[in-house]
Amino acid sequence: xxxxxxxxxxxxxxxxxxxxxxxxxxxxxxxxxxxxxxxxxxxxxxxxxxxxxxxxxxxxxxxxxxxxxxxxxxxxxxxxxxxxxxxxxxxxxxxxxxxxxxxxxxxxxxxxxxxxxxxxxxxxxxxxxxxxxxxxxxxxxxxxxxxxxxxxxxxxxxxxxxxxxxxxxxxxxxxxxxxxxxxxxxxxxxxxxxxxxxxxxxxxxxxxxxxxxxxxxxxxxxxxxxxxxxxxxxxxxxxxxxxxxxxxxxxxxxxxxxxxxxxxxxxxxxxxxxxxxxxxxxx
Amino acid sequence: xxxxxxxxxxxxxxxxxxxxxxxxxxxxxxxxxxxxxxxxxxxxxxxxxxxxxxxxxxxxxxxxxxxxxxxxxxxxxxxxxxxxxxxxxxxxxxxxxxxxxxxxxxxxxxxxxxxxxxxxxxxxxxxxxxxxxxxxxxxxxxxxxxxxxxxxxxxxxxxxxxxxxxxxxxxxxxxxxxxxxxxxxxxxxxxxxxxxxxxxxxxxxxxxxxxxxxxxxxxxxxxxxxxxxxxxxxxxxxxxxxxxxxxxxxxxxxxxxxxxxxxxxxxxxxxxxxxxxxxxxxxxxxxxxxxxxxxxxxxxxxxxxxxxxxxxxxxxx
Numbered sequence: 001x002x003x004x005x006x007x008x009x010x011x012x013x014x015x016x017x018x019x020x021x022x023x024x025x026x027x028x029x030x031x032x033x034x035x036x037x038x039x040x041x042x043x044x045x046x047x048x049x050x051x052x053x054x055x056x057x058x059x060x061x062x063x064x065x066x067x068x069x070x071x072x073x074x075x076x077x078x079x080x081x082x083x084x085x086x087x088x089x090x091x092x093x094x095x096x097x098x099x100x101x102x103x104x105x106x107x108x109x110x111x112x113x114x115x116x117x118x119x120x121x122x123x124x125x126x127x128x129x130x131x132x133x134x135x136x137x138x139x140x141x142x143x144x145x146x147x148x149x150x151x152x153x154x155x156x157x158x159x160x161x162x163x164x165x166x167x168x169x170x171x172x173x174x175x176x177x178x179x180x181x182x183x184x185x186x187x188x189x190x191x192x193x194x195x196x197x198x199x200x201x202x203x204x205x206x207x208x209x210x211x212x213x214x215x216x217x218x219x220x221x222x223x224x225x226x227x228x229x230x231x232x233x234x235x236x237x238x239x240x241x242x243x244x245x246x247x248x249x250x251x252x253x254x255x256x257x258x259x260x261x262x263x264x265x266x267x268x269x270x271x272x273x274x275x276x277x278x279x280x281x282x283x
Numbered sequence: 284x285x286x287x288x289x290x291x292x293x294x295x296x297x298x299x300x301x302x303x304x305x306x307x308x309x310x311x312x313x314x315x316x317x318x319x320x321x322x323x324x325x326x327x328x329x330x331x332x333x334x335x336x337x338x339x340x341x342x343x344x345x346x347x348x349x350x351x352x353x354x355x356x357x358x359x360x361x362x363x364x365x366x367x368x369x370x371x372x373x374x375x376x377x378x379x380x381x382x383x384x385x386x387x388x389x390x391x392x393x394x395x396x397x398x399x400x401x402x403x404x405x406x407x408x409x410x411x412x413x414x415x416x417x418x419x420x421x422x423x424x425x426x427x428x429x430x431x432x433x434x435x436x437x438x439x440x441x442x443x444x445x446x447x448x449x450x451x452x453x454x455x456x457x458x459x460x461x462x463x464x465x466x467x468x469x470x471x472x473x474x475x476x477x478x479x480x481x482x483x484x485x486x487x488x489x490x491x492x493x494x495x496x497x498x499x500x501x502x503x504x505x506x507x508x509x510x511x512x513x514x515x516x517x518x519x520x521x522x523x524x525x526x527x528x529x530x531x532x533x534x535x536x537x538x539x540x541x542x543x544x545x546x547x548x549x550x551x552x553x554x555x556x557x558x559x560x561x562x563x564x565x566x567x568x569x570x571x572x573x574x575x576x577x578x579x580x581x582x583x584x585x586x587x588x589x590x591x592x593x594x595x596x597x598x599x600x
Contacts, residue, residue: 158349
């Protein structure tokens, strides 16, 4: 797969964001806020950073693999997979509808290419990713394991079990990114459950290698994720703190947690789509 | 009543340890994870002989279940080991989402099940695990009766692709099944043919059922005794065929009445052939501290309790 540079990624993300909005509007449910915020990350990962094969096989031997822990941002995951060639783009219109492979939260149960674990019940993805990274080491497969988690779900204790395990066992073929948008369902993460210290400080004290990036800037993502790749194999798992804006770049969806799990009505959809050019064609 | 020779008296968890070591030799894709109970689970031999395929995860069972799910992605066959309580209730949602719903080939191996864990008391004595695990869609649930059968089951489940819950225990119990048996998932084992009552037992209660069979024989009652080592999938034909002959049933298990083997048999019989049944099981209660023998007596899980249940159910025919 060709590695798209930042300007072309930006074209792509405009289309992915249109997909996200049209998908959640189409079923009148789903999670647009985090999906919009993470579109740049997904596009960079699947169209530049990862070596991966859209002719999907579950074990993923000989390729980089990705796990989504915060499964509620499934719209952006599904759009990216479809746009990468894992399954037909037309299938995006079935999102959250009866008999779809595009369940509300990702699942392997419907055999959708590109999905390797069910997620949605929060806090489980980093453990799974660490296990898959161990499997790669056992298989002497030098490809990497990537994972994305939300900053709200870090309140789940299992994450901290996984953080300890991965550092103690030098799982250094694992790159975890946290979507630091500062919002969760009931409000800001600071108000709901403050961490007491910067997340980077906490993870560094656990023994992880820390990087920072601007999650709504394709060049920052490419530069940082390439740096992360270069830091693998040096005895530490990698933790990338990615600052994003929930709802980005739709003006009325940014700045609060309001659009975490609400679908736009017809007028709101029209308003949002007017801010996002159709670049490679709507599904 | 058929006589069974006790080869020795051994704990079923050691059967698991022996089976795991055997797999270390014979199946290079098997890996093992343990949550700080390597000695208790008898996993130390595997750990020593195959250190590159063993993962000490610390006291972090939720993470262990996720790691195991991840290890399957890459073609490994993970066996997780901890107490039954921490293998099920503590990590139910991790098993549900990351293993069962995701269809991952993880073998959840659970020791110290039931009240025979003994002195540690109710915090560690799970009596709900069979019910929890049998409700999980797609989960195979196995509760072998002695050392040899636990070893055979441990080896057999490596060849089955899909999630399995394997339950065993702490105390030394009579080891009487064939050392070279081939374990077949879902296949009930007829131990004694009889005509007056069907006794369906699982786990540690299988030997108690045999003891009860001898007592009943002295009373002129000819009991059919069947070892249901697989709770799910249940061997429905074996149960229905036996019941067609005996027309009454006693179930016996070291588990809550709600959700256990007896509960599964009741569902089957209510649908296919309504039949009087008595259940030897713990009745909606937690356990407590004590020796395994004292606890089995206090909670009514002895051969004498099976005999009483047989007399009650025959009277209801």
